[in-house]
Amino acid sequence: MGIIRKSFRLFIFFFFLGILVIPSASSEKVSVTLYYETLCPYCADFIVNHLVKIFQNGLISAVNLRLVPWGNAWLNPDGSFACQHGSDECLLNTIEACTISIYPDVNRHFTFIHCVERFTLGGKHGAWANCFEMTRLGTKPIDCYNSGNGYVIEGRYARETAQLKPPHRFVPWVIVNDKPLQEDYKNFMAYICKAYKGTPPQACISIRYKTESTEQEKPVPQVCLANQGRNSSH
Numbered sequence: 001m002g003i004i005r006k007s008f009r010l011f012i013f014f015f016f017l018g019i020l021v022i023p024s025a026s027s028e029k030v031s032v033t034l035y036y037e038t039l040c041p042y043c044a045d046f047i048v049n050h051l052v053k054i055f056q057n058g059l060i061s062a063v064n065l066r067l068v069p070w071g072n073a074w075l076n077p078d079g080s081f082a083c084q085h086g087s088d089e090c091l092l093n094t095i096e097a098c099t100i101s102i103y104p105d106v107n108r109h110f111t112f113i114h115c116v117e118r119f120t121l122g123g124k125h126g127a128w129a130n131c132f133e134m135t136r137l138g139t140k141p142i143d144c145y146n147s148g149n150g151y152v153i154e155g156r157y158a159r160e161t162a163q164l165k166p167p168h169r170f171v172p173w174v175i176v177n178d179k180p181l182q183e184d185y186k187n188f189m190a191y192i193c194k195a196y197k198g199t200p201p202q203a204c205i206s207i208r209y210k211t212e213s214t215e216q217e218k219p220v221p222q223v224c225l226a227n228q229g230r231n232s233s234h
Helices: 002-020 041-051 087-102 106-121 130-134 140-147 149-162 182-195 203-213
Strands: 030-036 063-069 173-176
Touching: 030 041, 030 182, 041 106, 041 182, 063 087, 063 106, 063 149, 087 106, 087 140, 087 149, 106 130, 140 149, 173 182, 182 203
Parallel strands: 030 063
Antiparallel strands: 030 173
């Protein structure tokens, strides 16, 4: 029940955020892309506890955010795809890809993805379908999955991920204005503020200070390595 209450509160927050936040001109926005996979615990942690902050502090108004749920998955010779954390991950990668496609507004699809990843982080990813009701979104992503359209969308994400230069070595893999942050991905907000052209968003004042004050602290990043644990086809 705790997850349900928190997710509903987040839905209300994101709903009003979409109404109240006036975005900057598109040409001024910073491009941020997250390459991830749904059952990697470090991807779930990044989405639930870190990426969400740009919605909370208003920095999302300065960002064009793209989510690419493919990660360390791979294509088999017969055209099927396989996922690092098993068939459930293949399913959820596709469901989230369908959700992004059907609900292109970032506030809407991020609300759903945040809900699913919160269940993942709590070790309850099997309850993911509850997120349709909890976020007030319809179940069209399930139809997308069953129709095979999700497979097509995932195929596009697979090709995009395979063409990354330099190649991704792990997930979460964060790119800000074509710059891969690699191990420094949790500092993504500082990179956004540095890349932003024009008057810096208010949120950047505290972000810059925190970055400077912790410059010497470089913990070993927690990631899911590419090419590790190839064990399930879909």
